[in-house]
Amino acid sequence: MRIPPQPSEERSQRALAGLLGTPPLHPLLEAAARGEFPPWTQAGPPRREHMRRVAALLGEWARLRGEGPVEEARWRAAGLLHDVLRDADPRTLRGGLPPEFRDLPDKVLHGPAAAHRLREEGVADGELLEAVRFHTLGWPHFGPLGWALYAADFLEPGRQFQEEWRRDLRARAPADLEGVAKEILRARILYQAERGRPLHPWTVAFWNRLAQGQPWANASEL
Ligand SMILES: [Fe+2]
Numbered sequence: 001m002r003i004p005p006q007p008s009e010e011r012s013q014r015a016l017a018g019l020l021g022t023p024p025l026h027p028l029l030e031a032a033a034r035g036e037f038p039p040w041t042q043a044g045p046p047r048r049e050h051m052r053r054v055a056a057l058l059g060e061w062a063r064l065r066g067e068g069p070v071e072e073a074r075w076r077a078a079g080l081l082h083d084v085l086r087d088a089d090p091r092t093l094r095g096g097l098p099p100e101f102r103d104l105p106d107k108v109l110h111g112p113a114a115a116h117r118l119r120e121e122g123v124a125d126g127e128l129l130e131a132v133r134f135h136t137l138g139w140p141h142f143g144p145l146g147w148a149l150y151a152a153d154f155l156e157p158g159r160q161f162q163e164e165w166r167r168d169l170r171a172r173a174p175a176d177l178e179g180v181a182k183e184i185l186r187a188r189i190l191y192q193a194e195r196g197r198p199l200h201p202w203t204v205a206f207w208n209r210l211a212q213g214q215p216w217a218n219a220s221e222l
């Protein structure tokens, strides 16, 4: 359950690299930002279309937020790569993961597996790896990129459900990533709870982080 969050150091290294005029992104991320999937991608054509739409949405949000060209590329790369192992055999993915991820359900293994593989390929961008690793379950230490990927995965326009609500959230996202991520998480938690399903502790921790500052219930409430 314990994975040390450490993106700030890498973020400052990237900023320094930018100031020095050296390429700040790993070549694999630069290629992904251009729309190129790594050769080890295991995702079929419909899945790749979904990843392209998530990448496009993230690039648009980064641009509207004025993040600058390097961040735009980095956000697009996160979108293109988040499901890069989505269609791999879960049994194979499980065996290659660190112990803290091996008990996860099949459907959510692909996030940790993609982050693990990207790290093996030399990607050392901790914030991006966290965003990819936890894009399904959520994670309390997400920053803007983590919130953005969590939201864009749900809001990309190719998905066909609750279109009016999702269009509204897409429009709000660039200015309020955290608020939009919270609204999506709330809907997902309610959906799970109404069906009597369990919530993963990381998802609960994500909610508690986003609900920080709200009072606990009084004894007279519910
Ligand atoms: Fe996914």
Ligand SMILES: [Fe+2]
Residues within 6 Å of the ligand: 050, 054, 082, 083, 153
């Ligand atoms: Fe996805």
